[in-house]
Amino acid sequence: MNYQHLEYFLKAAEYQHYTRAAEHLHITQPALTKAILGIEEEIGAPLFMKRGRNIELTKYGKIFFDYARRSLEEINHGISAVKHQVNSDLNTVNLSALCSINTTFLPKKSAQFHLAYPDCSLNITFKYTTAIIKDVSNYNSTFGLCGEFDNESEYTSLEKILLYTEPVKFVISRNHPLAHKKSVEAAELKNQPFAVYNVSTNGTNRLLYELCDGAGFRPKTLTAAYNDYGLINEVISNQCISIVSYTFYKQFQSLGFTELHIATSIPLIQKIYLVWVRDANLSPVARGFREILMSK
Amino acid sequence: MNYQHLEYFLKAAEYQHYTRAAEHLHITQPALTKAILGIEEEIGAPLFMKRGRNIELTKYGKIFFDYARRSLEEINHGISAVKHQVNSDLNTVNLSALCSINTTFLPKKSAQFHLAYPDCSLNITFKYTTAIIKDVSNYNSTFGLCGEFDNESEYTSLEKILLYTEPVKFVISRNHPLAHKKSVEAAELKNQPFAVYNVSTNGTNRLLYELCDGAGFRPKTLTAAYNDYGLINEVISNQCISIVSYTFYKQFQSLGFTELHIATSIPLIQKIYLVWVRDANLSPVARGFREILMSK
């Protein structure tokens, strides 16, 4: 069975006349005859009968007609739905990014994008580094904007490029016991609860582990969040310590947290990378967005 | 697009594994790959993406899946519906017959048929000769049992065979002015209203026209009925004259009508024919039923 031939059947049923139906289908009349004979063979019943020198539907043809029509309708709707989605995707860039990027960097770039591509959409979801690179790997997002991770042993299909670096800060609730200290040693954090990103050894989590390693302990991670807003919430309501970018810190410090200054030689800096799947063929819009992100 | 290939797609989507899906489909794995690539080309979007050394549905594949499933379901239901109808038709004989045949002849033959074919059905509709031969010509009925008609100039595709003859009677309402006359001349019927079969020059209508022709007038036909019950109804309620078979007359004369004896040399007899389409290929059951009708 063949959708083309079903179309032939529907047209033949509509006109009850092979020659005219064949004209409208842009095929020859014998081709139509053979196609119908093929369907008849397959369903085991005649679809048309001769009436004088014309044809008309048999009762089997009448029964079959509605099913055939609905079946064709369904598959055509399916094709339309996919084509529509493809078309919409061609005009949409999906981005998975760190919250901190939305404080200063992304708003500017987003504005540039919308000016350059007024008919296109930019979908942004805010997550943490490990989740972002998963999104990109899974093709859930075309691009990722995230912190440090290792794409030479693990995520080898990903391409990353350093966009900029930004300072990060340890933060605590204003009414936390350590909040009034001018500076604390890393070792003092040994039994403090941390709010970190869910099962991640990338981004700022990596910085925390490095710091604690240097002081000879593993940080006590109390809760896991999915983005910086989640971390801040834990810091304020559950007396946790966490790490956020300087720009994020500045924008939200009124919420009730403050900086915890740590005496350490480790540079409290986060690298921000742009990430994509190396062999993915990007739409023109996606390529344009990448240009915008990489421009000064 | 091709239903076979859609099935392939559904199985591949189900297993998310070409090799296993191909096994279940009894085709080779490269054939499956090519079929999927063909659909992808046609709908303009990838259906599967590689995930490690396996495959999984893309978002387009997921969108397309439900439409494809419903489309296949629909066409399979269509095929089932036709096959079911074919099967049921193989066990059913459709007969279009005169009412008079149901008084003595048909009940016997029907009983014989059901004894011989206990799992088969006999559908009978009661009409008048012209309608019966139309039913048979249109393949609405396999057989017809009707009166005289001309199949040598007009209905040349029909085969007819004389089964028997039966006397017919002119009938009138008991309170009709002519009801008490012992016998009337044909000429006396000139201004009487007749109940006849709808636009028919076959069967008993033919007899009536022949009789009136001989007396030099055209009968005044007041109403048209579709079978003998309709005629009788007109005879009783509208004071019409009509013609029914002797057996019918005997069975229903209690309803309020009586015989009108006409003085004529024309034999008041109707020939009863069995009719079918000459080249129709009859099912075994239909052939068996014909044997029963034609047997003594």
Place this chain on the structure above:
DNA sequence: GTCATTTACGTTTATCGTAAGTATG
């Protein structure tokens, strides 16, 4: 090195058009 998908290639099958054949009015 094994498992899984893709590509290459030759064989078989299906589709379609041209042209001749058959049947109807």
Place this chain on the structure above:
DNA sequence: CATACTTACGATAAACGTAAATGAC
């Protein structure tokens, strides 16, 4: 004899299987 469906036949394209290649673990 014109109209309309059917059959015959050859060219083109599609479908499928075998075998080799690529890629992931």
